[in-house]
Amino acid sequence: DQQVKQNSPSLSVQEGRISILNCDYTNSMFDYFLWYKKYPAEGPTFLISISSIKDKNEDGRFTVFLNKSAKHLSLHIVPSQPGDSAVYFCAASLGGGADGLTFGKGTHLIIQP
């Protein structure tokens, strides 16, 4: 049973526009959410996170929104740049400690020039 779902395997966005990656979760016990970015042949790297006590967290071009009632979060990248082309994984944990994470399947973001 997939507890963290990323329903879009891929997303194509024009450079300079906004990229919106979506993630849904089913386990209401999750209280910490993270986004990771992965380039080919590399491990995932941490991008941005949000605690369940917040509904928005912003870091430069990246903003994560959390809608607890809908069990939905989204990652906004604006403006999108060619270097943003990568696979983005949504992950969730029970608490913000260094615990094992539950990942979504990932969304391959392609930024077109």
Added chain:
Amino acid sequence: GAVVSQHPSRVICKSGTSVKIECRSLDFQATTMFWYRQFPKQSLMLMATSNEGSKATYEQGVEKDKFLINHASLTLSTLTVTSAHPEDSSFYICSASPGSTNEKLFFGSGTQLSVL
């Protein structure tokens, strides 16, 4: 930044052989390391939590006798796939944290295992 090194990056082996994958934290000590597995078009799935100096904690459905984990030092954890079979072919990746939060979780580059 912190680096986690994982070797080998790719291995092809015959069915029935054992394969060892190493995960090293290069510039920090990690009392806990995590092993994940990813099948094609699937998500990264946590297999086990490796604890330095003690037994690993396995997730439900993961055979501990098949996937042997040894975390002998604060910088090294190994995953041994024993008597590998074609269904064990997958992408294995480790992660470790120098701190106590998931934001500091660093991943290795992964190992693609192909069992013939």
